[in-house]
Amino acid sequence: MTTPYRTSVRRVSIARLISLAGSEAAFIALIAALYTRTHSTTWVSAGLLAAIGVRGLVAPLAGSLGDRLDRRHVMIGSDLGAAACFAALVFLDEPAALVAVAALASVFESPFFPASSAAIPNLVPTERLTWANATLSSSASIGRMLGPLVGGLLVAAAGPSGAFAANGASFLVSAALVASVRADFRTRRADDGAHAGLAAGFAFLVHDRTLRTMTAAWTVMLLFVGVILVAEYPLTEQFGMGSVGYGALVAGWGVGVVGGSWLAARVLRARTEVQVLVVGTLVMGVAMGSVGVSPWFAPIVGLMVLGGLGNGLIDVAETTLVQLRTPDAVRSRVFAASETLVLGAFGVSFVAGGPLVDAVGPQPVYALGALGAGLAALLLATLLRVPVTAHRTPEDELVAEPQLAATR
Known part of the structure; x- marks a missing residue:
C-alpha cells in the first residue's frame, strides 16, 4: 500500500x-x-x-x-x-x-x-x-x-x-x-542521453539561465556571509555575552528560519519563486547591515531572527525552483552540484574570515554581509521576467497521483 x-x-x-x-x-x-x-x-x-x-x-x-x-x-x-x-x-x-x-x-x-x-x-x-x-x-x-x-x-x-x-x-x-x-x-533511470556522468549536475546548472544566475548569486553572497560565521562568537565577546550570547544568536537565526519556512508555505505561489528569493535576500541584507551598526546586543538577537526569516523564505523558494526546473534524471546531481559550490564559497570565506575579523572587528564584517546580499539581490532581479518552466514529466504525475488519491 x-x-x-x-x-x-x-x-x-x-x-x-x-x-x-x-x-x-x-x-x-x-x-x-x-x-x-x-x-x-x-x-x-x-x-x-x-x-x-x-x-x-x-x-x-x-x-x-x-x-x-x-x-x-x-x-x-x-x-x-x-x-x-x-x-x-x-x-x-x-x-x-x-x-x-x-x-x-x-x-x-x-x-x-x-x-x-x-x-x-x-x-x-x-x-x-x-x-x-x-x-x-x-x-x-x-x-x-x-x-x-x-x-x-x-x-x-x-x-x-x-x-x-x-x-x-x-x-x-x-x-x-x-x-x-x-x-x-x-x-526513471538516470545517465540517459544528455544527463550522463558525475558532472551532469554542473552542466545543467551552467546551461539553465535561471539556475546559473541563482547559483552565482548565492556564491557571491556566501563569499561575504561566511565571514560572519567567523565573527559571531567575537561579536558576543565584544558585548560581554560570551557563550550564552552565542547560543542566543544561533537559536535566534534558527527560529527565524522556521518562521520563514512557515511563511513561505503561505505566500509562495506558482511563478513567484524569484520574487520570494529577491525579498528573502533583501531581508537578510537589511538584518545583517543593521547588526553592523547596533550599539546594543538585545536588538541584535531580534535582527538574527529577521535574517533567519529571510533565509527560510530563500530555502523554500530555491528548493522549489530547482525541483521545478530540473528533470528527475539529473535532479540529485543538480542539488549536489549546488551544494559543492556553496561549500566552496563558504570555505574561501572561512579562510579569509579570521584575519579580516582580527583586522576590522566583528561588527564591520556584518556590513560586508549586507553588501553581499545586496549584490545577490541585484543578480536575482535579472530573473524577474524569466518564466519558470517545469520539467515535470507524465511519469512524475503517475507516481504522485496514487499518493494524492490515498489522502482523499
Whole structure:
C-alpha cells in the first residue's frame, strides 16, 4: 500500500530533523574532543575540514547515487553507514583517528540531502511542492537549532563519546523512518542521453539561465556571509555575552528560519519563486547591515531572527525552483552540484574570515554581509521576467497521483 504523500513528507522531514540534530551534537563533541585532548587549533581546523570540507569534495559522487539508484535505498544506506562511523568514534581517542573516521562519516552522510531533496517531487503533486519543501526546511532548521544545545549537554554529562553514541542512534531512527515510507522515490533511470556522468549536475546548472544566475548569486553572497560565521562568537565577546550570547544568536537565526519556512508555505505561489528569493535576500541584507551598526546586543538577537526569516523564505523558494526546473534524471546531481559550490564559497570565506575579523572587528564584517546580499539581490532581479518552466514529466504525475488519491 502506498504511503499518503503527507505522511511520506512528514516522515522524511522527521528523519532529517533527527539526523541533523544528532550531527550538530556530534560536531560539537568532535571539536570539544579535539581541543581538550590537543589544545591545538590546528586539530580543530582539521575537524572542521573533516566535517564540512569533505562533503564538498564528495558531493558530485554523492549526488550521482541519488540519480542512479533508488533514492529511498540511498537515504537508508547513508544513514546506516554514518551510524556505523559514529559507533566507531565512541571507542577512539587519538586525534588522527577521530578526524579520519569523522571524514568517513561525512562521506556516508553526503548522499542523504541531494537524494531526499530530489525525491520530493516524486512523492507529492506539483501543487504541494511548496508545502513539502517548507516542511523539510522547518524540520532541518529545528534540528540544527536543537543539535548544538543537545551536544553541549551530552558532552558535559557523558563526554564526547556520549554524543557520538547518541548521533549513531539518531541515524538508525532516521533510517527506520525512511524505510517505513512505501512510495516511489524516483521515476526513471538516470545517465540517459544528455544527463550522463558525475558532472551532469554542473552542466545543467551552467546551461539553465535561471539556475546559473541563482547559483552565482548565492556564491557571491556566501563569499561575504561566511565571514560572519567567523565573527559571531567575537561579536558576543565584544558585548560581554560570551557563550550564552552565542547560543542566543544561533537559536535566534534558527527560529527565524522556521518562521520563514512557515511563511513561505503561505505566500509562495506558482511563478513567484524569484520574487520570494529577491525579498528573502533583501531581508537578510537589511538584518545583517543593521547588526553592523547596533550599539546594543538585545536588538541584535531580534535582527538574527529577521535574517533567519529571510533565509527560510530563500530555502523554500530555491528548493522549489530547482525541483521545478530540473528533470528527475539529473535532479540529485543538480542539488549536489549546488551544494559543492556553496561549500566552496563558504570555505574561501572561512579562510579569509579570521584575519579580516582580527583586522576590522566583528561588527564591520556584518556590513560586508549586507553588501553581499545586496549584490545577490541585484543578480536575482535579472530573473524577474524569466518564466519558470517545469520539467515535470507524465511519469512524475503517475507516481504522485496514487499518493494524492490515498489522502482523499
